[in-house]
Amino acid sequence: MKTVETYLTPQDLAQNFSDFHAVDLVQFLAMYSSEELAQFCSLISKHQLAAIIEQSDLNLLLRIVQQLSIENLLKVFSYMSKDDVADMLGELPIALRKSLLNKMKENDRVILTSLLGYPNDSAGGLMTTEYIALNENLCVRQALNKIKEIAPKTEIITIIYLLNNQKQLVGTVNLRDLFTHQEEKLLKDFKNPNVLKVYPEEDQEQVSLLVSKYDLLAIPVVNHRDLLLGIITVDDIIDVIIDEQTEDLLGLAGVDKEERLNAPLIDSVKKRLPWLVINLATAFMASFTIGLFEGTIEKVVALASVMSIVAGMGGNAGTQTLSLVIRGIALGEVKLKEDWRLIIKEFCLGIINGAITGFITAIIIYWHYHNIFLGVIILIAMMGNLVIAGVFGFTIPLVLKKLNIDPALASSIFLTTMTDVGGFFIFLGLAQLFLAYLI
């Protein structure tokens, strides 16, 4: 493989392209004039161009990019490795990157965002590039003229993003402000410098919380050097909110968020059966718990009909706490670190609600079986199980969240296990202890 000592014309270099290593070529190209560079680019294949771009420094890169139509540039991308394209796009001026992105069809854009390495459920995956970004040093008149050009191509025109000369996001102005200020006034003189922004890797649920909390029409996405990458518009945020909610509601019931009622039968079987099988395991744990006390039940068969009340009520109370916590997590209102004290409240709630419902139950049971002890036992068992329900209904989802397991999906299975096994065990255990008084 040769290296470049003497001057070679673009033609020579293009013809003997394969004789040189790209690393050497770029050093030589750096010395070319724009004309020579343009000539060279026109002579070689997109594939070869890609190899060169991969080795170019920012300066040469920009010079080469200037020689190419956006269509050609996109063709060149197709020969480059994903991460190199990502890096390169990061280097390009915003205007160019935008026009590149806009040239792409919707599905291409999805590919591109993944090219840039952003998962679909991240800010980077949600962002669009149809926004208006202007240099903060423009005056109102210049700004309005620019906006007239750009407006037809943009999604949100109410908010204008201001960049400094380093292309960093430094503030926003509202379109209505342009109407109310002097034509010669500079944008930076009345900009709002406090811009809420997110990084592309931010989770979509967090982004939606920001947008809904601060009533935003759009939120800008910046990289860690504060370069504006794109914006996320409120209509996409609404989809996210609905999506996350569906996930939570169905997750609690053990249904995949993708499932629809009118899905083919076989798909529904595949989607719902696994959850039922998991629950079967829980059901058996409860069943075996009861099995431990079959001897006692044999002697006092009334226990068989009463025990289901204790377990059932525990499940209901637990689900109340559980769904409040799940909702709190989704709305960013509850965190284990800050709110663990609330467990004391749930504990007391279990005592109180357990005492009241337990008392009602005890009376009915006594009136039915004429056995005061059975009533006392069920009262105690009910309080115990509702405390279990409250404490675990509160703890389980928060702990799962800490372990990065979706609490909406996994919580209820653990909870029902606790309230079933707990309920049966406390009630039947007490019955066994005081068996003498029950017979």
Next chain:
Amino acid sequence: MKTVETYLTPQDLAQNFSDFHAVDLVQFLAMYSSEELAQFCSLISKHQLAAIIEQSDLNLLLRIVQQLSIENLLKVFSYMSKDDVADMLGELPIALRKSLLNKMKENDRVILTSLLGYPNDSAGGLMTTEYIALNENLCVRQALNKIKEIAPKTEIITIIYLLNNQKQLVGTVNLRDLFTHQEEKLLKDFKNPNVLKVYPEEDQEQVSLLVSKYDLLAIPVVNHRDLLLGIITVDDIIDVIIDEQTEDLLGLAGVDKEERLNAPLIDSVKKRLPWLVINLATAFMASFTIGLFEGTIEKVVALASVMSIVAGMGGNAGTQTLSLVIRGIALGEVKLKEDWRLIIKEFCLGIINGAITGFITAIIIYWHYHNIFLGVIILIAMMGNLVIAGVFGFTIPLVLKKLNIDPALASSIFLTTMTDVGGFFIFLGLAQLFLAYLI
């Protein structure tokens, strides 16, 4: 944008007002004493005060209002959007509300009282009157001049509503269109005549479905003579969506949507206890069902431990179907009239999932109790109960919806009754029939 970590004196906070977002400020003000609050209110401008009031909860709102004379309060209102003022007035004590309304300028009062006239969860209750409506016979230049006047006082300026000479809504133009058309062009010549609109009595959930489906920034509210009453902006729609979803998720678990985990203990008791008592009734129905078969259970005590599996699995399967239907209703995807045939699918789903889980159960039961008939009985009972679960999990919410009862709130109680009573009855009934083979 800073958030408030450490204590700041009213002076500090007032001086650095612009560093904080109102949403964060109110959380901090809530901790101020009345004196500090009064001091703070006296230090900041009416405009800033308005921003804070818009974000305040009722408690803080009342404390702030006490600091202000009615005159000052009215000044503050002038900086707030009409719908927020309306919401706020709605929360104030009637006496204060009346005196405020009386002190207001005539047209303001008319607007506000009309806003107050509609229920909070209707389109009329959500709408604001800060929109731009122009006569369709204006030309682009005239329109732009008008907009420059109105813009500062409006919420949404991207969409301009066009009225004919009878003040009826006849179309919209987008602000960007004004930029791209000739100055002398008439608005009506490039208006979009197909405007999605709602009546003030429309339910907020229906409105939110429209806005999210069609990615609107705002939707106009008209009366039945097509006169424009106001618009509903997307930020309020987001609140509605989050609200409705919270209601559904918590409703399914029998929790009031207003309840918060950190609510006072006594409030939580009041909110959660009623649901538990209702469920107690269900639990007793199940218990009495079991009671009918105590004679059988006495002879084959194993039934006591096994029966809980049948009932439990029915509950799980039913909840899967139920939450899918609830979600479908909320998203407007399911209607009894059009989709009743899906009940057949849920029926088959019950057969299949019941057969599979029932078979697994049967094997384990046989291995445990060495009684083939017990296995067969539980298999049949499981299939029967999962069919009940599917059919009723599908029907109950749709029927309740037809009866204008919130399905999210009332469905689960009916469903669990069906699956518990049904499960115990089928299983124990079969056991009694084939008792001879079980002993």
